[in-house]
Amino acid sequence: NKKGFIFDLDGVIVDTAKYHFLAWKKLANDLGIDFTEDQNEQLKGVSRVKSLEKILNWGGVSISEEEFLQLMDKKNTDYLSYIETMTEDEILVDVPKVLNLLKVENQGLALGSASKNARTILKKVELFDKFDSIVDGTNVTKAKPDPEVFIIAAENLEIAPEKCIVFEDSIAGIQAANAANMISIGIGQKDVLSEADYVFKDFSEISEEFITQLINK
Ligand code: B16
Numbered sequence: 770n771k772k773g774f775i776f777d778l779d780g781v782i783v784d785t786a787k788y789h790f791l792a793w794k795k796l797a798n799d800l801g802i803d804f805t806e807d808q809n810e811q812l813k814g815v816s817r818v819k820s821l822e823k824i825l826n827w828g829g830v831s832i833s834e835e836e837f838l839q840l841m842d843k844k845n846t847d848y849l850s851y852i853e854t855m856t857e858d859e860i861l862v863d864v865p866k867v868l869n870l871l872k873v874e875n876q877g878l879a880l881g882s883a884s885k886n887a888r889t890i891l892k893k894v895e896l897f898d899k900f901d902s903i904v905d906g907t908n909v910t911k912a913k914p915d916p917e918v919f920i921i922a923a924e925n926l927e928i929a930p931e932k933c934i935v936f937e938d939s940i941a942g943i944q945a946a947n948a949a950n951m952i953s954i955g956i957g958q959k960d961v962l963s964e965a966d967y968v969f970k971d972f973s974e975i976s977e978e979f980i981t982q983l984i985n986k
C-alpha cells in the first residue's frame with residue numbers, strides 16, 4: 770500500500786518566510802514602499818516574479834523591465850545571504866520524525882515547492898537525501914494554485930494523484946493540491962486554510978495513527 774507524500778518547503782519544513790520578509794522589506798523600503806508582515810503573509814507560496822509585481826502594485830510604483838529583473842536579482846542575493854547561515858536547527862518541529870516514519874513504511878516522498886532555491890535550502894538543513902523526488906520553482910511553468918508542481922511530483926513518484934497527500938501552509942498551495950485531486954493537509958491556522966481536508970498547527974499535532982490511516986486509506 771504505497772502512497773505519495775508531497776511536502777511544501779517554506780512554512781512546512783522550514784520557516785524561510787522570515788528571510789523572504791527581511792529581503793522584500795529592504796527592497797520595498799529602498800523604493801519608498803511600506804512593507805508589513807501582513808503583506809508578507811500574502812506572498813507565501815507565491816512565485817518571486819508575482820511577489821515583486823504585488824509589491825510594486827501596493828506601492829503604486831512602475832519600473833522598466835530591466836530594472837524589474839535587477840530588483841529580482843538583488844532580492845535573491847540578499848535572501849541567499851540569510852539562507853547561507855541556515856542549519857538543521859531550523860527544521861520545523863517533528864518534521865524529521867514524520868519523514869522517518871514514512872521512510873520506514875516505504876512510502877513515496879517528494880518535495881513540491883515554488884522556490885527556485887529549494888535544493889540549496891534542503892542541502893543546508895541536511896534533508897536533501899530524504900526525498901525520492903524534488904520538484905521546485907525551476908521545474909514548473911505554472912505557479913500554485915495551478916496543480917502542476919504536485920502533478921509532476923506524483924508522476925516522478927509513479928503514484929496516481931488520488932493516492933497522494935500534500936502538506937501545505939499556503940492557501941494557493943492547498944488549492945493546488947485540491948485541483949490535483951490529492952488529499953490536502955494544511956499546516957497552520959484552521960480559519961486561513963479552511964479549504965484543506967485536514968488542518969494541523971504543526972507536525973507535533975499529527976499522530977502516528979493518523980499517518981498510518983492515510984497510508985491504509
Ligand atoms: P524563491 P514554498 C515559496 O516557497 C515561498 O513561500 C514564497 O514566499 C516565495 O516567493 C517562493 O517560494 C519563491 O521563492 O524566490 O526562493 O524562488 O512555500 O512554495 O516552498
Ligand code: MG
Pocket residue numbers: 777778779780781813814937938939942
Ligand atoms: Mg509554503
